[in-house]
Amino acid sequence: MHVETLRRYPVKSLLGEEVAESEVSERGLAGDRARAVLDVATGKIASAKNPRLWRALLTVEGAACPSEAELSRLTGREVRLIDVPPEGAELERSVPERVLAEGIEAEVPYTVGTLGAGAPPGTFFDFAPIHLITTAALERIGALGPRGRVEAVRYRPNLVIATGEEGFPENDWPGRRLHVGDEVVLEVIVASPRCAIPTLAHGALGRDVDALRTVARHNRVPVFDSGPQPCAGVYARVARPGRVRKGDPVRLG
Secondary structure (H helix, E strand, C coil), X not given: CEEEEEEECCECCCECEEECXXXXXXXXXXXXXXXXXXXXXXXXXXXXXCHHXXXXXXXXXXXXXXXXXXXXXXXXXXXXXXXXXXXXXXXXXXXXXXXXHHCCCCCCCEEEEECCCCCCCCCCXXXXXXXXXEHHHHHHHHHHCCCCCCCHHXXXXXXXXXXXXXXXXXXXXXXXXXXECCCEEXXXXXXXXXXXXXXXXXXXXXXCCHHHHHHHHHCEEECCXXXXXXXXXXXXXXXXXXXXXXXXXXXXX
């Protein structure tokens, strides 16, 4: 196995950027989720997991982030850009199945969660500082869907791991360690349950409801005590920091 792609997302829920190499600390890739958009009215972190309110964020390049005024005009809500989460920061996650059934403009039920249960304090990660997915999983999702392919960026991974296996090999990785290059060691925690974000337009990419629907039909995986959920990829924490580069070898420990 090897690192096929490295990506970071300078502002949470905005578009990311590919990098050739990066330092990796306990806070993930350098510059990843360094800032977030705060909804002034609710005090919650803006997240495209609630597409009715925040899907427009996925039209904006995070590396060249617009001003707060521009983001406010874009979303129709007063927002601020912040680099430190408020105490007890929360975000909304629309029920994915309801978004699939009723559409992105419908006011559907949502859950409210706190940030970063598997990440260091003061970060903007939904759960853990590293998210990765394999080429095998992407190829399988694509093959099972009507388009015959699916783009990795829809799942917003930090690492895309090239592997010669088939199916969803990372489903078996929680509890194991990944050695990336000569330095970095990642401890895989759990499969990544998917929200509505993969179905949304990402920059020039149009909507693709099958990016979630296919996963929901073909890869439901137990997530902690919540029972099987639609999953693609896994979350990991950094057990040993260092530097990673595109092309680095990856092995399971």
